[in-house]
Amino acid sequence: MSTVAVLVESREGVVTQPTFEALTLARSLGTPVAVWLGSAPEPAEVARLGIYGATEVRVVPTGDDARVVSRAAAALGAATADAAIVVLISTFVNKEIATRLALATGAGVVVDAAGAELVDGRVETLQTVFAATWNVRTRIESDAAIVGIRPNTTQAQAAETPGAATLVTVEAALPETREAIVAVEPVPASDGVPLAEAPVVVSGGRGTGGDYTLVRELAELLGGAVGASRDATDEGWISHEHMVGQTGTTVTPALYVACGISGAVHHRGGMQASGTIVAVNIDPDAPIFEIADFGVVGDLGDVLPQAIARIEDHRRG
Amino acid sequence: MRILVTVKFVPDLQSQRSFTDGAVTRTGDDGTMNELDENAVEAALQLKEAAGEGEVYALTVGGDDAVAAVRKALQLGVDHAIHVSDAAIAGSDVFGTAKVIAAAVRKVHAEAPLDLVITGMAALDGLTSMLPTALAAELDWSQLTLASGLTVEDGTASIVRHLPDAHETLSAPLPAVVSVTDEANKPRYPNFKLIMAARTKPVTTWSLADLGVDPATVGAGAARTVVVDASPRPPRENRVVVTDTGDGGTRLADFLIERGLA
Known part of the structure; x- marks a missing residue:
């Protein structure tokens, strides 16, 4: 079994759910090792990585240097020299790291993958393209492969024989770069689950008129994250971090609820691969209804409170 | 200020997009300049206008139809258009494409130094967002990607970028490769005068030989990835749309309850 390296994503020192999904996928491709860039993880996090199958956790002490793409790529490269496959989570920044690493190693890269498997010794990946209207299977022809996997496309499962991952420190010579980080202003973590990882997303668009009270209430009830259309973020009703769409966050939750969103192709491209799609819109001709499993033509102000009350009733039994 | 903008010819978002033999179908009928490249063109024009002098080049790589992408850029007001076209480029992966674009950038740069290459944040057909990074690496220039704001002063470019966990400000010396997001600006519309002028503006066409690129290093043969299957996803079945007559929320x-989702 060849070594499959997984680049760990963490928030405030805690490993994120997509990392466990990536480790689960990595187990089907070979022997997973986890790569951690930055200061050393807490023992509890190392243990959690072990539960999902990481045999080693390789720490590259980069400090804040990992914010510069070429340095992060060099650090990842130093820790993955023996790995035939590198799996990372397909974020904008990781796609850049993957590109730099591939240029250094000659690896073939597929990003935004919804799955990967070995076929005749080569990695093949699955993606959805054209606003999730087409399925594409890609084969990586080179010996080394890098796969960027979308959150929520693999069900995270603990390893059948979870082991204790060994902590290993890898020293890497990081290159001097022209790019300098002038300022970093952290974005406060949103309440609840981050959009890209959420199993349920409730989004509001122009039809909300800027009032997200009901959207937030339904999201909270369903244990989901709050999303928005480009219209809504352009209006300044909600911050850009919430934007679902081709230039914002691409989501593939089990349930997507579109409230007052017409469903322009830009938006559909960011959510069309979701499991179940539900839409509420006052306009019967809204294109969102063409892709909704269940649609209600109606006023958000009538439909959402009634739906919320019905779900609460149901839960009370 | 001398700036080169890369523009891509892609199928119109509203058209029926498809694959032919493992590649995106691109035809003149429903193809256009990638929408997100309009932000790159706009950023370049604004920098030139602010500087009060300079030249903006638009460059595209692709078959005969791809010239439509640089024509659109001319309509928006760029000064020069370059179309790199060669049968050997077909089937290139991002690394092959970056190699071709880098060779063309070097050729322009050799005539008179460029300050910036500006790209869009992604092409709306492939959406991988890898090209700007690959191009910066290939050129060995500064890399400033995903800019929602861009300023240039005293030989240094500075950008602001909005990542999910932080808003970063980065700076780097020129020349630099910068990719701009759709938050960076509001692209202008072509006016009648520019549309008329664009009709007669020349488009420079270069082949791989003109660029000194070995055809064996690009194209399908050199690609590290290959599409082995592409098929339309089946439409969702059993879709239901109801009109609210007082019980829409309950239904x-x-x-959701029936599907175990609530």
Whole structure:
């Protein structure tokens, strides 16, 4: 079994759910090792990585240097020299790291993958393209492969024989770069689950008129994250971090609820691969209804409170 | 200020997009300049206008139809258009494409130094967002990607970028490769005068030989990835749309409960 390296994503020192999904996928491709860039993880996090199958956790002490793409790529490269496959989570920044690493190693890269498997010794990946209207299977022809996997496309499962991952420190010579980080202003973590990882997303668009009270209430009830259309973020009703769409966050939750969103192709491209799609819109001709499993033509102000009350009733039994 | 903008010819978002033999179908009928490249063109024009002098080049790589992408850029007001076209480029992966674009950038740069290459944040057909990074690496220039704001002063470019966990400000010396997001600006519309002028503006066409690129290093043969299957996803089945007559919310909730989603 060849070594499959997984680049760990963490928030405030805690490993994120997509990392466990990536480790689960990595187990089907070979022997997973986890790569951690930055200061050393807490023992509890190392243990959690072990539960999902990481045999080693390789720490590259980069400090804040990992914010510069070429340095992060060099650090990842130093820790993955023996790995035939590198799996990372397909974020904008990781796609850049993957590109730099591939240029250094000659690896073939597929990003935004919804799955990967070995076929005749080569990695093949699955993606959805054209606003999730087409399925594409890609084969990586080179010996080394890098796969960027979308959150929520693999069900995270603990390893059948979870082991204790060994902590290993890898020293890497990081290159001097022209790019300098002038300022970093952290974005406060949103309440609840981050959009890209959420199993349920409730989004509001122009039809909300800027009032997200009901959207937030339904999201909270369903244990989901709050999303928005480009219209809504352009209006300044909600911050850009919430934007679902081709230039914002691409989501593939089990349930997507579109409230007052017409469903322009830009938006559909960011959510069309979701499991179940539900839409509420006052306009019967809204294109969102063409892709909704269940649609209600109606006023958000009538439909959402009634739906919320019905779900609460149901839960009370 | 001398700036080169890369523009891509892609199928119109509203058209029926498809694959032919493992590649995106691109035809003149429903193809256009990638929408997100309009932000790159706009950023370049604004920098030139602010500097009060300079030249903006638009460059595209692709078959005969791809010239439409640089024509659109001319309509928006760029000064020069370059179309790199060669049968050997077909089937290139991002690394092959970056190699071709880098060779063309070097050729322009050799005539008179460029300050910036500006790209869009992604092409709306492939959406991988890898090209700007690959191009910066290939050129060995500064890399400033995903800019929602861009300023240039005293030989240094500075950008602001909005990542999910932080808003970063980065700076780097020129020349630099900068990719701009759709938050960076509001692209202008072509006016009648520019549309008329664009009709007669020349488009420079270069082949791989003109660029000194070995055809064996690009194209399908050199690609590290290959599309082995592409098929339209089946439409969702058993879709239901109801009109709210007083019980729309209850029916929606019942649907979710039935599916085990609420």
